[in-house]
Amino acid sequence: MQRYILGRLAQGVVTLLVLSLVVFLAVRLSGDPALFLLPEGDTSQEDYEQMKKNLGLDKPLYVQYSLFMGNLLRGDFGDSTIDRRPARDALFERLPATIQLAAAGMLLATVLGIPLGVLSAVKRDSIFDHGAKFFAIIGMATPQFWVAIMGILVFGALLKWLPTYGRGGPEHFIMPSVVIAWSIMAGMVRLGRSSMLEILDSDYIKFARVKGLKERLILWKHALRNAMIPLLTFSGLSLAGLLNGTIVVEVVFAWPGIGRLLLEGVVRRDIPVVQATILASAFFYISLSLVVDILYAYVDPRIRVN
């Protein structure tokens, strides 16, 4: 178990290092980094020389990289070239909004997706099953940005039930988190259904039935526990989709999170902000995947032993 965790930890660190190297090289390959990283507007020759010195551009590449990494580890991503304030401040301002939204989306997907998949398997070939399948198939094929806009049209503008933009009370969470959750939920329903079907057919479930255990107990305790293993792997894999969805949804609903910060950074070529948001998202993404993998090993003893 310990070896497994250490191995996964090392893999995560390597991925982050590779990414930092990619970002570092990208800044240097796409022109004069000192010019790239200077604020827009009136900057003097001294500013330019100062920036060159800070980046160590006269020194060999590996020295520059260690300077770059040193800054990163101290949480210094450079100043935004447009707002002229540390990119870190912008990042930390926006981070809570994104974490809340992503967590709400994931929670909703899990809370609805797993029971839906289980019920779909239990009531196989019923109207409910077909409905759940349809729901899942559509969820996988519709672009999230479009669902979000149609949601704004229907529930915001026509029915006036929900707010259409920004972050505020709990009602502001409903539409964005539903949009994020839908495509993840689609996968959970499909996977939950197929693994439940397999398990319900197994000997130990038949035995539990013969023993006269309550059906509810069999389903939600004995069967679901084993069906959770593939579902847990899936939630690890769907973290990438979660992040993708959060970026798009933040843009549509004008949600003040790091997804929008990143897009603004990309559009305005504000490299320090792009650096900060991409590396921070990657860090969160990798840490979360690590947590899921450890949970996975905990639930499934076969992983621990091998």
Next chain:
Amino acid sequence: MAVTPNVVATGVARSGVLLQWVKTSKLPWVPISVLTVLLVCAVFAPLLAPHDPADISILDKKLAPGETLKFPLGTDFLGRDILSRLIFGARTSVLISLSALGTGALVGTVLGIVAGYKGGRTDAVISRFADAALGFPSILVAMLIVAFLGVGIGNIILAVAVTVWARFTRMIRGDVLSVKQLDFITLARVTGVSELTIMRRHIFPNVVNTLMVLTSLQVGQVILLEASLSFLGLGLPPGAPAWGIMVAEGRELILDMWWLSLFPGLAITTVVLAFNFFGDWLRDYLDPKLRQSR
């Protein structure tokens, strides 16, 4: 070719065999029709579109669908014809998605074959990179590329290709691992056939099925990603006829002109659904075993 193994059988009534195959293979007709329409639109866009997709006409602006027969799906805030823009959008979508998927599939397959056949350290390095690329959020990768290389069609193709190659590498590598155990490979090696020839002539034909199934299952995902990137303004320049851009243009005006965003979104959904169903069918038809390992 591999899709129609029993059609190749020569005989007196070759067309009869073909007819038989069409009947027994339970072809998914609805997805096939949708995809045919898509391809025809993409190839013959200039002939099919009733108007120039970029034609601005102030007199005809903001027409709702059905208001005049001249513009069946309405016009936008500049008087551009929505139907024509949708047809040209099909062309953009097919062009970008297929180039990106083609590049990703090519690179991914080559790396998958090399990793699976060579094994050892080569395999370890390729597989680690594939693992890292596989899990990484695709929009993040695309944004990184666009941030440094700028907005443009080439960069969006690159961005999508970078996010898909690893899926091919992982699947193909798995296939190669089992193929290379087979006797004919050992035989080829013993008789002194070069590694390159073995990989190209003997291994590759045996992974073609997987490659086709995987490609058809990925098209939908790639179209969605391309649309998302266009929507975010990271692909083609604003105003270009791409479905993602059309949805984005309609976003601010959703209250006045609902049709601007509705139709391109429906087009994306329909096409992605068709590709997904077609991919499912192809997978079941070519290799029922794959059903589990997706």
